[in-house]
Amino acid sequence: MPAQILSLSSPQKVKVEGLSPPAAWVITIRLMTAEDAGAESDIQSINSDAPPAWNSDDEPPEDHVGDENTCSRDGAVKKLIQKVGKGLERPGQNDIVTVRFSTLQLDGPPIEDVADQITVEMGDNKLPLAVEFAVKSMRVGEVAEIRAPAAYSKILSPLCGRQLRTQPGVLPKTGKVKRKLRFLPAAPKGLAEQAKVDLLKFRKAKQEAEAEAEAEAAAAAAPAPAAPPMFRARVELLGFECVLALTEDRSVTKRILQNGSSRRRPRRGDVVSFSYCLLEDAGAKRSSPRKCELTLGEDELPYPRLEHVIYSMKEDERCLARLLSAGAEEEGMPNLQMTELEVTLLRWRRRDLLPVAPPGEAVQAEGTGHVSAASALQKTEIRQGPERRFHDIEAGSMVLVAFRDPGHSKGTLLSWRAGEGVVPGYIEVAVASMRLCESADFKAPVAVQLCRPTGPSYEGQTPLRKLEVLELCPLLDELLADDGVPTAADADGAGSPSSQPYQLPSDWPVQGQTAAWADLKLVDDSGSFRLALLAATEAVDLCLLEEEGQLHFLELEKAHGNALARESRFEEASEAYKRALDAVRRSPMYKALFPTERGHIQGAYSREAGEGENPLQGLSDQEVSTRRSHLVALHLNLSLCANKARLHALARRHADIALGAEPENAKALYRRGQAAAGQSDFEAALQDLQRAAELQPQDRTIRAEIQSVQRGLKAHKEVQKTMFQNVFQPSSRKSPGPIQEGKD
Incomplete structure (x- = not known):
């Protein structure tokens, strides 16, 4: 299980220098400045330009000089690109833009009206409508010539937001609009209609002029029809500042003056x-x-x-x-x-509700989908964790945690292996929610504290250890302080704990004195405590273990489950048995011992990796019998826990698996009979129990269960008899009385 060598920046950045070999448990913690944060920094990139070799499937079409683009939904506003802009961002509604535009004549380049650069807000009716249409599709530094009907030269802004909708979430019905133009800005309805009227008038005048030219054949030349009423301008986008609309009705907007330093x-x-x-x-x-x-x-x-x-x-x-x-x-x-x-x-500071469900139960959420505060651990962040973990903290992970002593306000270093019950369950939930070098306050309600108490001790359990590392005392004082913001001395680095590197001993998982959680008193009477996560290792990957490692892991988890079962904590014992079973249930040896668990699909052929080989060939008969008995006992323990939790179908399933390996196992027949009786299948239960009594005639527990099942079967038959006794008898019929006629 490799540990990580981390460098902690101040106050939010971290850099991973490398990974240590599995045998060296070395962690170096050093608080650095933001400039040394490296690639894992939370600083957001402010470069909006595409990289030189950027190529993506979502890349927008590249603009070229001379391209003509449509800028309005009705297709009336056209843009001819004269200079390509930079970047990928384009202005939106309410953005502050700086533009330079001038009005041109229709038949030539001479400029009629030259305007200096102006800074306006988009959507504030400060620009000609055609210009604002074009600016919304331009990039910084782009120069374009705009052509639009003369009606679009009015100082006005395009429609947007709720102005486009007749009802919430529905766009108004329009004429035939191309799909690629459907989401472009729209002009006010009156203005678009006026442009159509002007165009019809121009066409009518042109037709009349052509008719007059034909009638006056003697004339030297007929007067040319007037040009259509059009608007022509040259626009350059110099820059813009993004203004974000935070509500749909745009009643709340913001303009960023200084970018933030985090992504959260x-x-x-x-x-x-x-x-x-x-x-x-x-x-x-x-x-x-x-x-x-x-x-x-x-x-x-x-x-x-x-x-x-x-x-x-x-x-x-x-x-x-x-x-x-x-x-x-x-x-x-x-x-x-x-x-x-x-x-x-x-x-x-982030506040979270961490669900802590009882063993074997799912987290119960309220009607709104949020976890109830009465059944959750309340977390308040004190110092943000700068580094994301490369793995989750789960059962089997070694953790190094610093607690603040409520009485002395000093840091206490503890190490333990998660999932072994040396600390309460809510403490492990708190640690699993943290980043490396993060500190937080927690408050556990009474229901959460009683949910998963500390477990019993068993053979092979990793004890809870208390470490004394004097070099880490300044760092612990800083992490567990009331205020997570570094002081001015910390920022200067002179005499600050943040400027000094700290190195943990290589044997920290086994160093320290053995302690008991109840004797430490790290949680006050109200259920509040503060901790910081310093180190965590990855749990054992069962798929990478050799056969000896899998059997060792199985024995440890089986001993853990037996200790919990002796204290009638069957839900937690079931979880330990399942972890033990997961270590071997995919191995060829397990499939050879339990033929019903080979995983073949009925009617199909599936070839296994070790097909044609016998995994039990190199073992003696006594070793095969010992391994079979251990695995059968594991399934029988799971069946017992399922029966105690009233999961009779699951209990019956585990008993069936055990009987597949040992058909004459009396305890497996007894467990399956108990599960069948719990499902009211008394006949099958009686059959299994009678067979178990034949195998072990002196077992009083089996005989007592048989008597209980017989009484249940008798009561069940009486209920059925009472329920169906009158089903096939004709219903009693009463003759109707004389009909009395009413008086008029």
Whole structure:
């Protein structure tokens, strides 16, 4: 099981330097700066340009000089590319764009009106409609010539959002629109109709001019018809700033002023810390910045609908938010009020509910799909874990965890093997939810603490060990401190624990004194505790074990299950027996001992890898008998646990497997008879129990079970007799009385 050599950055980044050989349990922890974070950093890339050799199936069509593209849904606005832009992003609704455009004559290049570069907001009715159509399809640095009907030169913005819909989620019915134009911006209906009217007038005037030219044959030349009413302009997109619409009605928007430093975003129930200040119409700050720390979804925000902005932000992100709210009505019309805020997300801590279900039961969710807080472990993040684990923490993994002592506020290092019951089940659930070098607060309700207590000790169990590593004390104090934000001294690196490398001893899984969980007192009376995960190893891969390793693992898990069964914890014992069975049930030896479990499909031929070989050939008869008896006992124990859990069909299945290997096994017949009686199949149960009594006539337990089944069979027959005794008898009929006629 290889361990990882990790370098922990401050406060969120990590770099993997390599993997140590399986025999060397060496972990080096070093807090670094963000520049040394490496490829596994959580910093988001801000480069929007495609790589030089970028080639993908989702690559958009490449633009070329001279291409003519359609920019509107009705096909009236055309764009002729004169210079290709850079990047992949294009402006959208509410984005702040900087453009330079000029109006051209229809019959030549002379410029009638030259305009300087302007910065406007898309959708704010500040540009000609044809220009805004084209800008939405342009990239930064692109230059294009636009042609559109003259009606599209009006200062107006295309329709978008709810303006396009007659009912929620449904686009309005239009005429014949090509599929590739269906999702382009649409012009207002009145403007499109006006353009059609102008075009019809031009065609009519042209036809009249041609008729007059034919009638006046003596004339030297007929007057040429006027040019169609068109709008022609040259547009250059200099740049744009993205404005995100956070609600469907676009009442809440934000413009990013500073990108965040992480990929995660807050969720409902998380604790966030942010600052905000109110802005004037001109963008000046009206008030000084105010800091606020609250729980999303539980505490009230300073402004309504501000939660949409917080949910969309990343840590260290700064944005300009606009909140549109309805004020008091004036003359029957709602008065819309615009609030501009500059918001900075300083820090946020994730809160989770970790389900801790009783053994053998699934997690019960509420009607809303969320886990109930009364049956879940509550987690509040203190210091974000910078490194993603390369494997899950599951049964068989060795973990190194630092707990904070509630009485002395000092760190206590503990190591154990997960799944062996040396710590309560909710502690292992907490550790499995963490990243490396992450610290968090947990609170376990009483129901969670009683759900999976510590298990009994058994032979071969890895004990809980308490380590004393003095070199790690400064690091533990920093990880388990109340405030996860590093101080100024930590940032400078002078005398800070973050600037020093720490190395764990190579034998940390076996180092330390044996301890008992009940004697440590690391969880206070309210069920609260704080811990940090320092190291974790990968669990044993059963498929890679040799035959001796599989048998050793089987014996350990079988001993674990027997210890749990002796304390009547049958659900947990069943899980241990299943892990033991998983170690060998795919091996050729198991399939040779249990012919019913070969996995062949009826009516089909499936060839196994070891077909034609006998895996039992190299073993003596005594070894074969010993291995068969051990595996049969494992199936019988699983049958016992299933009967105790009232899973009689599963218990019957395991008993059938055991009888496939040993048809004359009295205990297997007894277990199958018990399961059949639990399913009210008394005749089959009586048959199995009587056969078991013949094999072991002196067993009183079998005779007592036979008497119980006989009583149940007798009661069952009496119930059937009472139920069907009157089925075949004619129903009693009563003669109707004389009909009394009513008086008139």
